Amino acid sequence: MATADPRAAMPGRLHGLMLRHEMVLAAILVAALFVLSLQTDRFLTTDNLLNQGRLMAEIGLIALPMTYIIITAGIDLSVGSIMGLCAIMLGYGWKNLGLPLELSIALSLLIGTIAGAVNGWFITRVRVPPLIMTLATLALYRGLAEGISQARSVRGYPDWFFVLGQGELLGVPTQLWLLLVATVVAAVVLARTSFGRMLYAIGSNETAARFSGLPVDRCKIAIYALSGFTAGLAAWIFVSRVSTTRSDMGTGVELDVIAAVVLGGTSIFGGTGTILGTALGVVLVQLLKNGLALTGVKGDATIVVIGSVLILSILVSNWLRARRGVD
C-alpha cells in the first residue's frame, strides 16, 4: 500500500484537515476569553481589546509572509533585525540625511525589501539553508542597525506621522484596519491564486515543483522580499506608535511570529498551513499575554502558559488527526 502523507490539507475545503486545527484553536480562544474575563473585569472591554489590536498589528503583519515562508518549508529568523534596521533607516534618513519624512519612509521600506530579497537570493542561488542564512542576517542586519544609529535615538516626529501608530479610524486603531485588509488579501492569495498553489507545491515537494516547470526560485525570492517589506512596514507602525527610533527595536519579534504561525497549524516541515490559522494564533497569543498580565500573573509565568498552549494545541490536533485514521 502506498503511504499517504497526512500533511495534505489545502485551504478552501470545509472538510480539510487543517480546519480541524483551526477549530481547536478557536475553541481554545473562546475558552481563554471566558476564563480571563471571569478573572478581571478590565479584560473584556472594548477599549482594552482595541488597544490589544493596536499592540498586535506588527506581529500580525509579519506573521502573514512568515506563513508563506514556512509553508514552503523555509524560515525567516531575520525579521526582527530587519525591523530594527528599517526603524533606524527611517529616523536616520529624516534626521541625519535631511530627507523629507515621506521619502525616508519609502527608503526604509525599500531597504527592508532589499534585505529580504538578499535572504531569498542566497537561499535560492547559493543554496544556503534558510535557517542558516537568516540566522546570519539576524546578526548582520542588527549589527548594521546598531552601527548606523550609534546608540542614538531619533525623536521629534511631526504630528501626522503618529496617525498610523496612534490614530483611529471609525473608532478602531489605524493599524488594525491595515492588518485586517492585509490578512484578508494574504488569505485570498494563498487559498485561491496560482501563486498560493505554488507555495504549497514547493513546500510539499520542491523537486517535483521544479520538474513541473514552476518558477520555484523566483517564488521564494518573492516571499522573502515580501517578508522584508512587511518587517519594514511593521517598523514604520512601531516607530509611529512609540514616537521614537532605537536600534534594538524588534528584538525577539521573530520568535513571537514563528510561535503564532506554528500555533496556527502551519507545519514547520512545509506543505500545510492557512492564514486563518495564523490569524487565530496571533490573536490567541496576544490575548493570553494581556489577560494574564491583567489578572496579575508575572511575565515569566505568562511565557510558560503560552508555551503550554502551543504544545497543547499541537497535541490536540495530532490526536484528532490520528483518530480520523489519516496516518
Next chain:
Amino acid sequence: MEPVLRLQDVSKAFPGVQALRGVQFDVRAGEVHALLGENGAGKSTLIKIVSGVYRPDSGSIVLDGQPVQLHSPHEAQRAGIATIYQELLLFPELTVAENIFMGHAPRRAWGGIDWRAAATGARQILASLDIHDLDVEAPVGALSVGNRQRVEIAKALSQKARILIMDEPTAALTQADVERLFAIVRRLRERGVGVVYISHRMAEVFALADRVTVLRDGAYVGTRDAAQTGEGELITMMVGRTIDQLFPKSDVPIGMPVLEVEDLSLAGVLDGVSLTVRAGEIVGLAGLVGSGRSELAQTIFGIAPATSGTIRVAGELVRIDSAATATRLGIAYVPEDRATQGLIRPMRIRENLSLAVLGELARRWFVDRAAEMRLAEDAIRRFSIRAPGPEQIVGKLSGGNQQKVVLGKWLATKPRVLIMDEPTRGIDVGAKAEIHRLMTELAGQGLAILMISSELPEVLGMSDRVLVMREGRLVAELPRADATQEAVASAMMRTAKAA
C-alpha cells in the same frame, strides 16, 4: 509436503480500502514461490503480514503446523522469516560484518562483542553463498547495489532464516548482478530455504520459480506450477482479461524534425550528443544506468542546462535554461522517479494534474477551479485512472495510476516533444499496456516521443529508432529493422566488458 508457512483466509482492511480478502498462500521448504499481481493487488500487504509489520483482521498464520501470531517484525525474524525490501535497510557507515550481525553479534564471555568471530562468521556465511569477492571490513556505503543486496541476504541467513521474502530484488540491479542473484537464490533453495519472490518481470519468474501465486484486487486468483503455466495465462490471471499484444506499436507517418539536438555537452556528464526526433516518431534511448540517459533528458528539459551545444525546437534555435522555459517551448518530461520528481504525493489528483498548466488555467491570478475540475475529470476518464475522484490524494494511488497522473499532467501542457524516462518502471502489466497504447496514439497525433528505458523488450517493441548511450555519448543508432536485442545490448556494454 507440509508447507513451512501457511496463510489461511487472511483479510486486512485499511481505512477506505479492503487490501486483502480471504487470501491463502503457503511456502514449502526448498522452493521459490513467486507472488504476482498488479500494483495495488495486495502483494505488499501480504508480505507485511508475513513479516510481522501488519496484523491480519481475520484468518490465520500457521508456522510448522502451529498457528502463530506475529506481533512485530522482530518476532517474525525470530520465527525465521526474513524480508528484503526494495529499499535496502542497511547502515551505510558500518562494515559488512557489522551489518550482517547487527543486533545478534557473537559475544565474548564478559558480554563484549567478539568482532573477530563476527568477521569470521560473516566470511563463512558469504562463502556459503559462493560470494568470495566481498571484503567484510568494507563500509556498506561503498558497495554497489548488487553487493549490498548480497549483504542483506547474508544478514537474513545469519538470523537462521527459513523463509526469505524478496520484494522486487532485481529492480535496481545490472544484468550481471541479476545472474548472481539467481545463482544465490537457487543455492538457498537447495539448502531448504523457502523463498517468496516478488517481481514484475515474467522472465525472472519463469527462470526461478517453482510455483506462482497470483493476486488481483486483494483477492486470491490461483496458484500454478511454473512448469505447467505460461506467460499468457499468468497475465490473464493478473489483469482478469487477455492482452493480445504487449507492444501495440503501429506505423504512423513520420513528419518534420521537432527536436534537434546538436553536440550537446554538460561538463563531466554528456559529451557531444546529437539527435533528432521527428513528429510521430518514437525514439528509444537505451543504455546502462549511469550512461547519461536521464542526464541527457534533464539537460534538454532545462533542469541541468547544457554547457555547450544547440537545441532546436520545430526548427527554431532555442536556449533552455529552466524547466519553465522548456515547458513553454512545448517540451514535456515524464521523469524517472515518480515519487520525488514526478508528483506531489500529499496533494490531490486535481492539483497534480494542473501543476504544469497553472499559468494557463489561471484567470488573472486566480486558479479557475471549474476549469481545473474539468481538466481532472477529463484526465481520469481519458487515462482510466482508477480513483474515487479528482479529490483523491495522489500518494494513495497505485504505481500505475500515479504514472498516469504524471502523464496526464504533462499532456495537459499540449507538448510537441514528450520525453519519457522509464515510463513503465514498477507498474503492473495492465497499466503498462495502457501506457504503451497511449504512446502509440500520441505518436499518431504527431507528437515526437523520446523514450528512455532499461527494459530492452520495451525499447525494441515501441521504438521506430533506437539510440544507445554509453559513458555520456551516443554510441549507436539503429533503425527498427536492425534493432535486435543482441545489437542493442552489445552497444550498451561494449567497453564495459573490455574494462
